[in-house]
Amino acid sequence: MDTARQTLFDKLWQRHLMDQSADGEALLYVDRHLVYEVTSPQAFEGLRLAGRRPWRADTVLAAADHNVPTTPNERRSLTHIPDPLSRAQVQQLEINAREFGITAFSLGRREQGIIHVIGPEQGATLPGMTVVAGDSHTSTHGAFGALAFGVGTSDVEHVLATQCLAMRPMQRMLVQVNGLLAAGVSAKDLILEIIRRLGTAGGTGCAIEFAGAAIEALSMEGRMTLCNMAIEAGARVGLVAVDEKTIAYLEGRPYAPRGAQWEAAVAYWRTLHSDAGATFDHSLFIDAAAVEPMATWGTSPEQVLPIGGRVPEPAAEPDPVRRAGIERALAYMGLRPGTALDGLAIDKVFIGSCTNARIEDLRAAAAAIRGRRVAATVKQALVVPGSGLVKAQAEAEGLDRLFIAAGFEWREPGCSMCLGMNDDRLAPGERCASTSNRNFEGRQGPGGRSHLVSPAMAAAAAIAGRLVDVRREDVRRDLPGTPVLSAQIH
Numbered sequence: 001m002d003t004a005r006q007t008l009f010d011k012l013w014q015r016h017l018m019d020q021s022a023d024g025e026a027l028l029y030v031d032r033h034l035v036y037e038v039t040s041p042q043a044f045e046g047l048r049l050a051g052r053r054p055w056r057a058d059t060v061l062a063a064a065d066h067n068v069p070t071t072p073n074e075r076r077s078l079t080h081i082p083d084p085l086s087r088a089q090v091q092q093l094e095i096n097a098r099e100f101g102i103t104a105f106s107l108g109r110r111e112q113g114i115i116h117v118i119g120p121e122q123g124a125t126l127p128g129m130t131v132v133a134g135d136s137h138t139s140t141h142g143a144f145g146a147l148a149f150g151v152g153t154s155d156v157e158h159v160l161a162t163q164c165l166a167m168r169p170m171q172r173m174l175v176q177v178n179g180l181l182a183a184g185v186s187a188k189d190l191i192l193e194i195i196r197r198l199g200t201a202g203g204t205g206c207a208i209e210f211a212g213a214a215i216e217a218l219s220m221e222g223r224m225t226l227c228n229m230a231i232e233a234g235a236r237v238g239l240v241a242v243d244e245k246t247i248a249y250l251e252g253r254p255y256a257p258r259g260a261q262w263e264a265a266v267a268y269w270r271t272l273h274s275d276a277g278a279t280f281d282h283s284l285f286i287d288a289a290a291v292e293p294m295a296t297w298g299t300s301p302e303q304v305l306p307i308g309g310r311v312p313e314p315a316a317e318p319d320p321v322r323r324a325g326i327e328r329a330l331a332y333m334g335l336r337p338g339t340a341l342d343g344l345a346i347d348k349v350f351i352g353s354c355t356n357a358r359i360e361d362l363r364a365a366a367a368a369i370r371g372r373r374v375a376a377t378v379k380q381a382l383v384v385p386g387s388g389l390v391k392a393q394a395e396a397e398g399l400d401r402l403f404i405a406a407g408f409e410w411r412e413p414g415c416s417m418c419l420g421m422n423d424d425r426l427a428p429g430e431r432c433a434s435t436s437n438r439n440f441e442g443r444q445g446p447g448g449r450s451h452l453v454s455p456a457m458a459a460a461a462a463i464a465g466r467l468v469d470v471r472r473e474d475v476r477r478d479l480p481g482t483p484v485l486s487a488q489i490h
């Protein structure tokens with residue numbers, strides 16, 4: 001290999017390669033392992049049965065996120081988890097962490113939250129690391145120039161026991177986003193547009209590196225949103241090169257190195273980018289200025305359009321398999337071909353998830369409210385911070401009061417309505433504007449209908465009671481939401 005012109009993926013891969021067999025299977029060293037209640041119980045039980053201990057318990061960080069209640073803290077102990085399996089999993093995580101000497105941000109701890117929010121927030125995710133978790137959205141951590149991917153439960157056990165993982169090499173894909181995103185258009189809209197172009201299988205077998213002026217201009221939160229959803233384009237890994245924003249974000253975080261170690265680390269991190277002239281197996285070029293606010297209409301993240309679009313006509317699709325897919329999605333979503341997305345009435349709004357529950361997301365949502373109230377026709381509008389620290393930060397900024405005054409529910413951290421594993425769900429037939437990453441059938445509750453949007457779009461939908469283009473002036477003035485007095489906000 002031409003080591004002078006490596007992609008970021010190559011650099012990370014080589015640095016962690018322990019061994020490689022003739023057929024290409026590689027053994028990688030794992031630097032950071034994030035565990036949570038759903039995919040870890042059998043892994044710990046496996047260790048116990050084999051009489052093993054974790055090889056490096058100090059590299060493991062645990063948190064309860066998928067199954068936890070998000071109701072106020074006094075209603076957030078184990079006894080408030082009605083589902084016995086969920087309760088057992090959350091309880092078992094605490095038992096396992098104690099027995100095996102692992103730091104756990106369990107229910108009741110201030111730092112508790114979604115593992116993909118906590119890792120970077122704690123500085124436990126660092127550039128140059130391999131980061132794994134038994135969760136597909138581990139790709140999120142690639143925003144820091146880390147090689148991060150989801151693994152299955154048996155691999156969780158394997159990594160706990162050996163700190164290594166068998167992997168097949170990936171292909172390298174470059175998604176180059178030139179120019180800048182327009183006002184009102186966010187990282188979420190950009191990744192939805194990328195998925196629209198690539199399709200849900202377009203990135204299969206690939207590590208996608210996001211590069212270009214638009215990516216450089218994004219905050220770390222925006223980059224995490226992008227990498228989070230790389231998996232929805234079929235890729236296992238999303239990556240962004242390290243720059244000054246990456247370094248500034250991490251400085252002083254609890255798990256980040258300090259003093260001379262910090263200096264040495266930063267010097268190494270600055271090498272974590274693709275070299276000029278490095279070659280990729282695939283590439284996609286996007287003009288950022290042309291990206292618009294997006295909303296999904298179907299039951300797959302690729303079934304997405306700019307908000308000004310109309311639900312497609314199955315009859316116009318020549319491919320019979322795709323046509324049947326559109327028909328099925330429209331039937332499930334209760335939509336007629338040709339319906340405008342802008343104006344579609346919604347029942348619920350969910351602002352949260354590992355895609356969009358960081359401080360910047362909450363700020364964007366709060367800004368889109370602009371002193372108005374949630375429409376009377378909206379049954380529930382939830383704001384669920386991604387972690388206890390995000391929640392505290394938002395409260396310090398007064399965002400909680402803004403949301404509450406507008407009629408949103410301000411919740412405790414967790415995966416919440418992103419998936420139907422806890423009490424926050426859609427009822428059958430309910431339509432939801434959601435900042436999460438998956439709109440599969442039943443994802444937010446059996447029969448629930450999800451429209452994936454950005455935080456600003458979700459907040460605007462809550463106020464309007466329907467999907468709206470957040471850029472439009474009438475979102476500001478003429479929608480049904482009644483103004484909230486500033487006295488109520490401050």
Ligand SMILES: CC(C)[C@H](C(=O)O)[C@@H](O)C(=O)O
Nearest residue numbers: 038039134135136137150419
């Ligand atoms: C429960 C878990 C295995 C799953 C995942 O891997 O992504 C979940 O987090 C999801 O978002 O669907």
Ligand code: SF4
Nearest residue numbers: 137353354415418419
């Ligand atoms: S917030 Fe949603 S996507 Fe993220 S880990 Fe939780 S369930 Fe999975």
